[in-house]
Amino acid sequence: MTIATHIPVVGSRPPRPDGADKVTGRARYGADFSLPGMVWGAVLRSPHAHARILGIDTSAARAMPGVLAIVTAEDMAESFSADVAAGESHVDMQDLSRNVLAREKVLYHGHAVAAVAATTQRLAKEALRAIRVDYEELPAVLDIDAALHPDAPVLHPGMFTRGLPETPSKPSNLASRLVMQKGDLEQGFAESEVIMQRTYTCASAHQGYIEPHACLASAGADGQIDIWCCTQGHFAVRSYTAALLGIEPASIRVTATEIGGGFGGKTTVYLEPLAVALSRKSGRPVKMQMSREDVFRATGPGSATRITVKVGAKRDGTLIAMDALMEYEAGAFKGSPAGAGAMTIFTAYAAPHQRAVALDIVVNKPKVAAYRAPGAPQAAHATECLLNELAAELGIDPLELRFRNATRNGTPTVYGATLRDIGLQECLEAARAHPHWSAPLAAHQGRGVAVGFWFNHGAQSSASVHLVEGGKILLQEGTPDIGGSRASMALMAADTLGIPYTDIHPMVADTASVGYNDMTGGSRVTYATGYAVVEACRDLIASLRARAAAVWGVDPARVEWKDGTATDIEDSTHVLGLSALAALSGRMEGPLSGQGAVNLKSAAPSFSVNIADVEVDPDTGASKVLRFTAIQDAGRAIHPDFVEGQLQGGAVQGIGWALNEEYRFDAKGVLENPGFLDYRMPVASDLPMIDTVIVEVPWPDHPFGVRGVGETPICAPMAAVASALNAAAGTAIRDLPLSPPRVLSAILAKG
Amino acid sequence: MAVRAYRAPRSIPEAVSLLASEPGAFALSGGTDLLVQQRSGARDPGAFIDLKRIPGMLGIEEQAACWRIGASTPCVDIASHAGLRREFPGLVEAAGLIGSKQVQGRASLGGNLCNASPAADSVPALVVNRASLLISGPQGERRIAAECLTLGPGRTVLGSGEFLSAVEIPRAAVRQADAYLRFIPRTEMDIAVVGAAAALQLDAEGRCTAARIALGAVAPTVLTVPEADAVLIGTHLDTDAVAACVAIAQSACNPISDRRGTAEFRRHVAGVLLRRVIAIAAQRAAQGV
C-alpha cells in the first residue's frame, strides 16, 4: 500500500475553517443568539462624571407591566476571597464589581447604576426612565494635572499611592508609582555629550471593534447558568461572573460566540454579570446588547498619556542614558498599563542606563481596558519620535541611529528578563533593504521610521483532539478566535499528525467542554494554545501507536507514526491510517483522544520596524498616508496571510490613533464624540495598501518556532506617521492626534 | 413622545393634511438625518410622514428654463446624472459628497436642506446656482430662494403642514460653471468642517461677468457675501482680485469652535477652499460648458 507523503502545511495559506459562514452571514456573533421566552435587559447610566449615590428607588419601575427584574449593586457580592487571576494581570474584584454596577459613587458619565429586564427593548428603556436615583454631584477630575493637583477632589478615599518611598498620609488620585531601572542614570547623563528632553502626549483612543458588547444569559431553576457572549476569554467571563455574583464557577457554562473584534477591549465583563443576575431574578433568558454610544461612553478605551523622555548620547549617536516619566490615565479605577509601557519604552535599545517611572492616575472617565499591546504604543510614540528628533539634530540617518543602538541577545531589560533569540537586527536590515526606504519623496512629503516591541505572553491553554469515525480529527481548543487562530491550530495539528489540513475540524469549545484556558490576548494563542494543540496531537499519536501495536499484537516500540499512518518497522504489511483505526475502536479499547495543557512561563518577544510616508497640505493641515511598510519578526508564520493581516490591521489602528482618533470630553466630563461619525477611524479611502515583510527568527521554545504577532503591529505606527508628518510639514508636533487644526496651527506658527 | 404612526401619503394634499394634523408629524425623506436624531432624542417625532410615494417627489427633469429635482430624489441619482453634471458639476459633486454610498442611496436635497445643518453639503452649491425651492402647504405652493429656507441650525421657515416638494435650478448659460469643495479630516464619512461653493460666468474674453460665492459651516446658516462677489466682476479673476474676494469673505465668516474644528481653523480654511473653488469654476467656465 502506498502511503501519501504529507506535505507540510504550516506556512501555507488555506482558507480558514470559519470563513464560509462569515462570508454568507451564517456565523453567529454575540447579538445573534435568541432563546424562547427571552426578555431584554437595559442599563441605567450615570448622568454625572462624579457623584455620590444617595439612594436608588426602583419601585415605580418595578411596578410597570412587562418589567420582570431590576438589579443594583445590592445584588452583587459584597466581598471576594482573592483577586481573580486573568489575562496578563490580576483583577481587583472590588473595583470590577463597582465598574459593573456603581456602589457608593458614580465615577464617570455613563457609569452603570442599575439594570432592568423587560419583555421588550422599548419597555426596558421606559423602565430605566422610571428609576429614581438621588445623586450628590461632586467636582470632576478630567485630566492628569487636575488629578495630581494637591487640592484635587479624590475619587477613592481609600487610595493611598503604592510604590512611594513612604506611604502617604492622605489619599490621592495617584494609584501607584512604579520604577523600573538598570544601570546608573546620573553617571549615564554625566557621560553624555548631548542631552535631549521632550514631552509627548497621546489622547485616549478606543479599540474600535465594530461589534458592540452583547450577551444572552439563561439561569435554570437548578442554578445552572448558560451564557453566550462575544468575549476574548470565556473562562474569564465565568470566573468574573461567578465571583461578582457569589456563584460556583462550575455552575456557569460560557460559550464564546464569534466575536466582531476585541483588541483587548473584550477581556473584561460589562453586561454578562447583569444579564445573569437579571435572568436569575426573572426566571427568563435575558439578552443584552450595548449601543454604539454606550460602547464609547462606558467601556474601556486605551489610556491618554503624557510621557517625558530624556535621552543622553554621544555625538556619534550612541545612546547612553534613557529616562522617562510616564503619566497614564487609568480612568475611574486604578489599572492603566503604565507598567507595561515602562517595560517596553526603552527595551529596543542597548543604552546601559535606563529608567522608567510609571504613574497610574485615576480620573473621572471610563475605566481603561487593554488595547493591543497596552501601554506600549504611547511609549513607543515618545521614544521613537525623540530618537528621530535626535537623529535630525545630530545629522545621523534615523535608521542608522537604530542600528547603532539596537539591543542584542543577552541584554538585560529594565524588567529583569534577559533578551534572547530576538529578531530586531533582522527587522532593521529588512527595512534598510526595502525599496520603500530609498524611494524618492516630493515636496510636502516626509518619511518616518520607528521601532516597535512587545514582550508577548504565554500562560495557560488546554486542547483536546478526538479521532472521529471516518478518520477525521475534532480539535477542541478554548481561546476565542479573533484573528484566524482556528486555521493556525489546524495547520499545526495537520503537520504534527501528518494529515491534510482539511481533515482537522477545529472549534473553540465552551467552558464545560474543554480544559481551562487563559484568555485570547497577549499575542499568546498561536504560541501557547498552539503549543497545547501540538501536545494534544503528540498525546494522541502515542495512543495511536499503542493502539496499532495492540491491533498487530506487537511491541509498541516497533510502531512509527508518519504521514498520518502507523507502520511497523519490522513488518511492512502492517499499515493503519486514521480511518481504519477509528473503525477498529469499537473492537479495541475504545475511542482515541489526546490532551494537551500548558502554562508557558516564557514568551517570545517580538520586534517591528515601520516606515511611513505622509503628505501634508500646508494650506489646510490635511494629511495623507502615501505609503506604509510594516516589518515584523513572527518567529515562524504558521499562516502568512493571517500574520500579514495582523501587521496591516495593527498598522491602521496606529495610523488612526496618530491622525484623527481621540476621546473628546467637555468640561463636565461628558464624551463629545461617542459615535463613528466624530470618533474618526480610518476608512478604506484614507489608506494605501499596507506592505508587509515577515521576518522569521524562530523562537526555539515552541515546536514550530512561533512568536506572538498580534500586538507588536500597533506599537510603531504612531511614531512613524508622526515623524513623517512633521518631516513633511517642517513642524515638531508632539501631541496626538495630528488632526488638521493642530497641524495647521503648527504650520502657521512657524511662519 | 413615542412614534405612534407611519404614513405614506400618495398625493401632495394628503401629505399636507397629515403634516398639519398628525401630532408630532415629521416629514420623512431619506431619513438619514431624521432617524438618527429620533434615536438620539435630538428630534422627537410623533409620526413619520413618508413623502417618497408622492408622484413628483422623486426624479430629475430637464425643462427649458430649469432643472427640476424632486425633493426626495436620492443623492445617488443626482450624482450619477450626466445631464446635471454637465451643467452643474459643482452641485452634482456636492450631492455626491453627502455621507457614504449607503447614505447616498437615501439622502435627498430636501432632507439636506430642511435638516438645516450649517454644514449641509448641498446648500452652498444650490445657493450659488440660484436654486429656488418649491414648498407645498395648506395655502398651496410657494417658491423661495434656497438661501431663504434656513433660520438657524435646525430651524426653517416651513410652517405647519408645509414641506419641500422640489428644487429648481435655472439652466446654466454658456461659460457659466460652478464648483464645490469641502474640508473634512478623513477622505469620506465626515461632516463638512467648511464648505465653499462658487458659480462664475465669463464672457468670450474670459472676463467675469457674474459671480456668486457661498460658504457652509462658517455661520449659523449658509453664508453669501455679495461684497465679495462684487470684487470679482469685470476682472480676469487674477490673483489680486481673488485675494480681495477671499479676504472679504473671510471677514464675513462667523464660525464656531466645536469637536470638528476651531473657529480660527474654519476661517483660514474657508479662504483656502474659496480660492480653490474660484479657480476650478473659472477653469470650467472657460472651457465653455
Next chain:
Amino acid sequence: MAIHVHSTINGQAAEFLCEPDASALDVLRDTLGLTGSKEGCNSGDCGSCSVLLDGSLVCACLVLGAELEGRELLTIEGVAAGSELHPLQQKLLEHNALQCGICIPGIVIAAKALLDRDPSPDETTVRFALAGNLCRCTGYDKIIRAVLDAAATMRDSAGAHA
C-alpha cells in the same frame, strides 16, 4: 400600532408586523431571524447593516421596516446561490481577507453594488465605494485586493460567455 408590511426579501415574499419606528435592520434581525446583517452603530456610520433596497445600496438601520412595503431587499443571506458562493465571497476567502468577519456581510453587499454598476473599478474607486464600510481588523488591504480580483474574475467569465 403595528404596521402590516408585505415585502420581498432575497427573492421570497416576506410578511411581517412592525412598529412605526422599527428599522429594517430591527425587522431583519429580531422579527425575521436574518441575523447576517449586523448592528455596529445604528446610525449609518459603519455600513455593517448594508443591504440592497430595490438594487440600491443602503444601510438597513436607516430604512424603516414600514418603508419596505412593496419593495425588494437583498441581504447577505441572499447573495450566494445555495452553496455556490458569489465570486466576491469566494475571493474574500481565497485572499484570507477577513479576520473577525463582522464587517464582511456589509462589505460583500457594498462591493456587489459597486460591481453591479461598474465591472472595472480601479483601486481608488473600490476604496471610495467601500468608504462607508468600517473594518477595524484588516486595514482594508486584503479586502480591496479580493474585490479587485473578484471583479477581474467576473469580467473574465462574462467575456467567456460573450
